[in-house]
């Protein structure tokens with residue numbers, strides 16, 4: 001796990017609206033290696049989503065540097081970021097944003113039709129344990145199952161990076177565990193570098209590394225010598 005995928009140096013983000021400035025990131029330095037599972041923890045407003053959005057090419061930093069491998073993201077304009085996002089990044093958000101009139105299979109196929117070297121939708125759905133339900137519509141699936149469809153959709157284009165913002169935020173413990181299980185399986189089988197924001201501190205135990213955020217900075221980084229198996233998680 002020594003190939004570095006992300007490098008951030010003194011990364012800052014300041015939101016300005018009228019007279020008000022919000023310093024969302026105040027000098028973030030980090031390296032994330034290929035295949036790592038990194039969990040971001042920290043109080044509300046500490047800058048986790050801001051960092052994830054900048055890493056995913058959804059937003060621009062104010063100053064500092066951020067690179068994805070040899071690509072300096074902080075030098076790219078909107079068009080460059082869009083192309084980076086399409087080729088390399090999968091996103092999973094708290095709300096699944098599935099299209100209600102399409103089946104699980106069709107929701108995933110929407111992405112595979114426009115990707116360069118995609119998996120087959122059934123392959124992506126099998127990876128998250130949903131092949132038997134692939135012809136169901138979102139309304140016929142539980143919240144956890146819908147989130148697993150969203151994960152299948154995010155990974156079907158074989159992104160190098162999967163960025164997850166509160167993927168279990170809307171789920172109860174049992175279904176949340178299955179979602180984390182699906183993310184860990186994708187990481188193990190495809191080697192997808194995975195960053196997970198969560199308010200659920202238990203989830204840190206499955207990570208290779210945990211970054212604690214406080215007031216726009218990483219206040220502590222902990223490497224887990226022994227990762228806990230997903231089956232042992234409970235909240």
Ligand SMILES: Nc1ncnc2c1ncn2[C@@H]1O[C@H](COP(=O)(O)OP(=O)(O)OP(=O)(O)O)[C@@H](O)[C@H]1O
Nearest residue numbers: 015022023024042043044045046047048049050051
């Ligand atoms: N578009 C925006 N405009 C202005 N301020 C913003 C914007 N987005 C985020 N902020 C502010 O930046 C700070 C960091 O927000 P961010 O969403 O990154 O925190 P977070 O750690 O992800 O919080 P949460 O856990 O609640 O999602 C907060 O003070 C927030 O209000």
